[in-house]
Each structure stands twice: as structure tokens, then as C-alpha cells.
Amino acid sequence: MMKRLFSLLLCALLLLPLLPVRSNAAEPVTVNLYNWGQYLSDGSDGCIDVIAEFEAKYPHIKVNQMTFDSNESMYTKLTAGGSSFDLIIPSDYMVEKLIEEDMLLPINHDNVPNFQYVDEAFRNPSYDPGNVYSIPYTWGSVGVIYNSAYIAEEDVAAQSWDLLWNEKYANKILMFDNPRDAFAIAQYRLGYSINTEDPEELEACADLLREQKPVVQSYVMDQVFDKMQRAEAWIAPYYAGDYLLMAGENEDLRFYRPKEGYNLFVDSICIPKGAEHKEEAELFINFLLEPEICGGNLEYIGYSSPETASKDFMDPEVAQSPVAYPPEEEIAIGTSFSALSQEATQYMNALWLTVKTADTATTVYLILTIIAIVLVIVLWLLFKVRRRKEKARRCQKWKTQ
Amino acid sequence: MKSRFLSGPYVLWMVLFTLIPLGVVFYYAFTDSVTGAFTLANLGSMVNYWPIFLRSIWLSIFATVICLIIGYPVAYFIAHCKPTTQRLLQMLVMLPMCMSFLLRTLAWVALLEDTGIINNVVMSLGLESLPLIRNNGAVILGMVYNYLPYMILPLYTVLMKIDNRLVEAAQDLGCNSRQIFSKVTLPLSIPGIVSGITMVFVPAVSTFYISQKLGSPDTILIGDVIEMQFKSAYNPNLGAALSLVLMVLIFICVGIMNRFSDEDEEGMVTV
Numbered sequence: 304m305m306k307r308l309f310s311l312l313l314c315a316l317l318l319l320p321l322l323p324v325r326s327n328a329a330e331p332v333t334v335n336l337y338n339w340g341q342y343l344s345d346g347s348d349g350c351i352d353v354i355a356e357f358e359a360k361y362p363h364i365k366v367n368q369m370t371f372d373s374n375e376s377m378y379t380k381l382t383a384g385g386s387s388f389d390l391i392i393p394s395d396y397m398v399e400k401l402i403e404e405d406m407l408l409p410i411n412h413d414n415v416p417n418f419q420y421v422d423e424a425f426r427n428p429s430y431d432p433g434n435v436y437s438i439p440y441t442w443g444s445v446g447v448i449y450n451s452a453y454i455a456e457e458d459v460a461a462q463s464w465d466l467l468w469n470e471k472y473a474n475k476i477l478m479f480d481n482p483r484d485a486f487a488i489a490q491y492r493l494g495y496s497i498n499t500e501d502p503e504e505l506e507a508c509a510d511l512l513r514e515q516k517p518v519v520q521s522y523v524m525d526q527v528f529d530k531m532q533r534a535e536a537w538i539a540p541y542y543a544g545d546y547l548l549m550a551g552e553n554e555d556l557r558f559y560r561p562k563e564g565y566n567l568f569v570d571s572i573c574i575p576k577g578a579e580h581k582e583e584a585e586l587f588i589n590f591l592l593e594p595e596i597c598g599g600n601l602e603y604i605g606y607s608s609p610e611t612a613s614k615d616f617m618d619p620e621v622a623q624s625p626v627a628y629p630p631e632e633e634i635a636i637g638t639s640f641s642a643l644s645q646e647a648t649q650y651m652n653a654l655w656l657t658v659k660t661a662d663t664a665t666t667v668y669l670i671l672t673i674i675a676i677v678l679v680i681v682l683w684l685l686f687k688v689r690r691r692k693e694k695a696r697r698c699q700k701w702k703t704q
Numbered sequence: 705m706k707s708r709f710l711s712g713p714y715v716l717w718m719v720l721f722t723l724i725p726l727g728v729v730f731y732y733a734f735t736d737s738v739t740g741a742f743t744l745a746n747l748g749s750m751v752n753y754w755p756i757f758l759r760s761i762w763l764s765i766f767a768t769v770i771c772l773i774i775g776y777p778v779a780y781f782i783a784h785c786k787p788t789t790q791r792l793l794q795m796l797v798m799l800p801m802c803m804s805f806l807l808r809t810l811a812w813v814a815l816l817e818d819t820g821i822i823n824n825v826v827m828s829l830g831l832e833s834l835p836l837i838r839n840n841g842a843v844i845l846g847m848v849y850n851y852l853p854y855m856i857l858p859l860y861t862v863l864m865k866i867d868n869r870l871v872e873a874a875q876d877l878g879c880n881s882r883q884i885f886s887k888v889t890l891p892l893s894i895p896g897i898v899s900g901i902t903m904v905f906v907p908a909v910s911t912f913y914i915s916q917k918l919g920s921p922d923t924i925l926i927g928d929v930i931e932m933q934f935k936s937a938y939n940p941n942l943g944a945a946l947s948l949v950l951m952v953l954i955f956i957c958v959g960i961m962n963r964f965s966d967e968d969e970e971g972m973v974t975v
Contacts, residue, residue, distance in 0.1 A: 665755040
């Protein structure tokens with residue numbers, strides 16, 4: 304009896320996840336922030352803990368942070384549904400794409416008075432005229448990070464993307480694990496626009512990336528921190544802000560923005576459709592824009608600040624770093640992404656897949672497979688013959704008895 | 705009657721969370737990602753991925769064979785210990801399973817890396833660092849390590865249940881220890897071998913995390929390709945088609961194996 308009751312109980316337990324979770328009105332409101340990894344100061348190394356400060360100021364709101372590692376994976380999660388975020392931090396071209404696909408809510412600027420601190424240069428961007436849907440969070444550039452302890456001077460003298468193809472450092476090179484950033488590097492090398500939609504140009508880029516594959520240790524996003532800091536890999540293209548974070552851990556790391564051109568980007572805070580606590584989300588945006596918070600936050604994450612006022616609250620060394628704030632002539636050669644058409648995006652995704660799945664050693668497996676199939680057939684026949692003999696023997700025995 | 709009543713929730717669970725999702729996989733595999741119209745293009749594009757299918761299957765076969773070679777003696781040893789020792793050893797076998805699968809794989813990364821623990825020791829002895837990670841061997845090692853308990857446990861269960869009187873009878877009839885093993889123990893443990901192989905091979909062939917961490921960009925497995933379809937490329941239709949083909953391939957492999965084990969059992973009866 305006990306056993307039966309117990310099993311019934313277990314069966315009932317199986318159904319437990321189906322029950323809706325009821326939220327209590329007295330509980331604090333939870334704002335779900337979907338952010339890049341290592342992209343909000345969390346209180347380590349004596350920096351401010353942005354979420355804790357915010358929750359202290361607004362005790363009725365809780366901020367729950369989840370992270371993604373590329374615009375594409377964020378977009379996938381957003382379109383797949385089943386999750387509800389109140390705040391997301393996409394890059395420029397992704398903001399444009401999300402606006403085009405009607406996936407964002409307009410931000411009520413009355414709730415975000417601190418927008419006044421954002422520099423004129425970052426207002427009214429081409430991807431979101433009038434900042435209707437997005438508020439700039441940080442900006443930055445893409446460049447090459449290398450470990451000066453292992454990379455010879457003459458190989459970096461050219462300050463070129465070519466370093467990522469250098470066979471001398473095979474197996475020590477990392478590469479972006481998202482199509483847009485990876486293709487951009489090939490596009491700079493080939494001298495194409497990083498917003499090209501020409502299938503032939505995209506194919507040429509894919510060929511170049513395929514050519515690079517044998518020297519690539521792995522395709523990474525956030526794992527770049529760990530691998531570069533411990534010198535497991537020596538060369539990686541990544542974002543300048545993250546370089547500053549890495550350089551804090553490993554003094555041998557160096558950074559340059561290639562002469563062929565590089566990507567300048569702005570990451571913005573947006574409220575996606577389906578957000579459940581829009582007002583509280585706007586409160587959080589406003590909080591992030593406070594110069595003191597912005598300065599403390601960006602000092603930790605290392606990305607460049609779109610608010611001049613916030614630099615007063617930063618370590619002057621960070622605020623004047625040429626890595627985070629490149630000089631005019633270097634800014635001039637940087638270019639920005641804009642959203643590609645649906646077809647071009649899909650084509651690029653498909654090409655990227657062929658790059659990542661391109662195979663070098665297939666003949667071995669093919670030969671093995673053919674041998675295996677032959678073996679299976681031979682064994683099969685042998686078994687059959689044996690069984691027939693067995694049967695014959697048994698019949699013989701039976702007859703003689 | 706009562707037993708049927710008790711199995712009700714499970715049947716409902718099966719229908720809701722196994723059969724219906726399987727139907728959804730079928731539906732996606734045969735529809736276009738943009739228009740949603742019926743298409744065979746997803747299955748047609750499988751030809752591009754056959755090298756990866758082959759690699760996944762072969763690496764899993766190697767891993768399964770190694771698991772069997774390591775697992776059988778271990779299971780045999782455990783089954784012949786004192787009952788109290790048996791319980792302890794069984795727990796030890798299961799102990800790694802209590803830890804997160806991801807963590808266990810990451811631990812291997814920390815061991816095998818160029819700047820990892822093993823290579824640090826090697827280099828401190830003044831030797832060249834060894835290429836331990838980012839090759840097929842490392843992927844197979846990861847599979848063996850993670851799935852070995854699934855081989856040992858069914859083998860142990862079967863070996864433990866073998867009636868000792870059969871062994872004694874064989875001894876009485878003049879079998880030496882090798883003959884006892886090949887004519888009594890091995891044939892009787894075939895059900896355990898079959899379920900062990902299935903329980904190692906099936907998850908190994910569809911795994912994705914191990915190859916990403918321990919493999920190189922050249923050792924990508926079919927599980928990785930499926931993951932990419934959902935995580936970054938956002939083409940669930942192709943992902944569904946890949947899963948479907950993988951499922952059929954697994955059925956074929958397991959089917960071939962079961963065929964042989966059936967034959968074996970029939971053969972055994974007459975001996």
C-alpha cells in the first residue's frame with residue numbers, strides 16, 4: 304500500500320512543473336536584464352556593484368541579470384520566445400534590425416531625464432533616429448589583442464589583420480564566434496565594405512575564413528578572457544573594452560587597431576516587446592545614465608563612455624586611455640555596421656556554417672565506414688552459415704538418436 | 705486494472721512530452737524556415753554534413769569500445785566483491801555522475817590544455833609540451849570519462865545476477881577458467897553488454913559540449929551543428945532535419961547491434 308501511495312505521489316510530482324507560479328503582490332518587482340557577459344560592474348575589485356546600488360535606492364525593484372555572448376544569440380533567444388526580458392543591450396546594427404522587425408518598445412524619455420548627459424555625438428544615431436527605441440550604453444572598437452611574450456615584434460609591426468592568418472602561430476589564434484564580426488575581419492582584409500550584401504563578395508570572405516580555419520585554435524566569445532589571460536592562446540580579435548579588462552590580469556597583453564580599418568560600435572539599452580515592467584526598466588536606464596554610476600560602471604567594464612560628464616568619476620588613467628578613446632586620426636578609419644537585409648543575413652549565416660563545418664580529414668572516416676559495412680555483411684553471412692550448420696548438426700543428432 | 709491506472713500519468717507524460725515534440729520535430733524537418741511550406745530541401749542539405757555524421761559516429765564507436773574494454777573488467781571485479789564492498793564501489797562508480805557534466809568536462813580542459821596542469825608538469829621537467837587537447841583523442845577521452853558509468857552499471861547488474869551454480873556446474877564438468885568465462889559468464893552477460901553499449905553510444909553520438917571544449921574547430925560533431933542551428937544560425941528547420949537523420953542513424957546502429965546479440969543468444973542455447 305505504502306509503495307503504491309509513494310508511486311502515486313511521484314507521478315503527481317512529475318506534473319508539478321505544469322503548475323503556474325503565482326507571484327505575490329507584496330513581492331518586489333523583478334526587472335529582467337539580458338546583457339552581455341562581463342558587461343555590468345558587479346562590485347569586484349572595489350568597483351561599484353550597480354545592481355546592488357540600484358536595489359538599495361529602489362527597494363521595491365529587483366534586477367535579475369542573464370547574459371548572452373553575441374548579438375546573434377540574443378536575437379535567437381528573443382525570437383524563439385518563451386522568455387520575457389525587460390531590458391536588452393544590443394549593438395547598433397542589431398538595434399536597427401530589431402526596430403525594422405518591430406520588436407522594440409519606444410522609450411518614454413520623460414522617465415529618462417539623465418539622457419541629457421549623453422554626448423551630442425551619440426545622440427540621434429543613424430540606426431535609431433531620435434533615440435526613440437535605444438539609449439547609448441557604451442561604445443568601443445574592435446582590434447587585435449596579442450601576447451607580447453610570444454609574438455615577435457616584426458609580426459605585429461604591420462598592425463594588420465594578417466596576424467590572424469599567420470601560420471607561425473597556428474593553434475594559438477582565436478577567432479570570433481559570430482558571423483558578423485568574423486566576416487567584418489575578412490571584409491577589411493579584402494577591402495570590401497563591412498555592410499556589403501553582394502553574394503560574391505560574401506563568398507570571397509567565406510573562402511578567406513575557411514583558409515584561416517587550420518590555424519584557429521577555437522571560435523570563441525567570452526572564453527577569450529580565460530584563454531588570453533592564461534596564455535593558452537596568443538592572438539585574438541576582440542573588443543577594446545574587454546582588452547582593458549584582460550590587460551589588468553596579464554601584463555603581457557597588447558592591443559592595436561588594424562590599419563585596414565576596424566569596427567566602431569555603440570551598444571544601446573532597449574526595451575523589447577513583451578517587457579512586463581517597462582517603467583521600472585526605464586528607471587534602471589535612467590540610473591545607469593547617472594554620470595557617477597556610468598563612470599564607475601564603465602571604469603570596471605573598460606568600454607568607452609558616451610557621457611563626457613561621467614569621466615570625472617573615473618580613474619583618470621582609464622578616462623585618458625588611448626585604447627578606450629582612440630585619437631581622431633584613428634577614429635577616422637573605423638566603420639560601423641548597419642543592419643543587413645534578411646536575405647543577406649541568412650546568406651551570411653549559411654556561409655558561416657559552411658566555414659565552421661568545413662572538413663579536412665574525411666577520407667579516413669570514409670574508409671573506416673566502408674570497412675565496417677563490409678565487416679558487418681561478412682559477419683552476418685558467417686553467422687547465417689554457422690546457424691545453418693548448427694541446425695544440420697542438430698537434425699543429424701536427432702536422426703541418429 | 706489498478707496497474708493501468710497507475711501508469712496513466714506516465715502515459716500522459718509520454719504523449720505530452722515525447723510523442724507530441726517528436727511530431728513537432730517531424731513537422732519542422734519537412735517545412736521551409738521562411739515560408740513554412742512543405743519541402744524536402746532540409747533533408748536534401750544533409751549531404752553537406754555527411755562527413756560530420758561519419759565523424760560523430762566513429763568517435764562514438766571508438767569511445768563505446770573503449771568503455772566496454774575498461775568497463776567489463778571493472779564490473780566483473782565489483783560483482784565478485786563482498787556485498788558491503790560492492791555497495792561502496794558502486795557508489796564510487798556513480799560518484800562522478802553527481803557532479804555537473806559541464807564541470808567534469810571543464811576539469812579535463814584544465815588538465816589537458818597547453819598551459820594546463822599536465823603540460824605544466826611536463827614542461828617543468830624540461831620537456832616539450834604535449835599536444836593533449838584539441839584532437840580526436842581528447843574528444844574520445846571526454847566521451848569515455850563522461851559515459852563510463854553508463855557502461856559499468858548495467859554490466860555490473862547483469863554479472864551480479866549470474867547464478868553461481870552455473871559456474872560451479874561448468875567447473876564440475878571440467879571447464880577451465882577461460883572456458884567458464886567464454887561459455888558461461890560472457891554469453892549470460894550479453895544483455896548487459898547490449899544495454900551498456902546503447903547507453904554509451906546514443907548519448908555520445910549526439911553530444912555537443914565535449915567536442916567544443918576538448919576538440920578543435922576540425923573535430924566538430926553533429927551535436928554541435930544542431931546546437932548552432934538553434935543558438936546562432938536560427939534555422940530550427942535544418943536543426944530538426946539533422947536531429948531526425950541522427951535519430952534514424954542511431955536506430956540503424958543499435959538495430960545492427962541487437963541483431964548480432966540476438967544471434968548470439970540463439971547460438972548460446974545450443975552450446
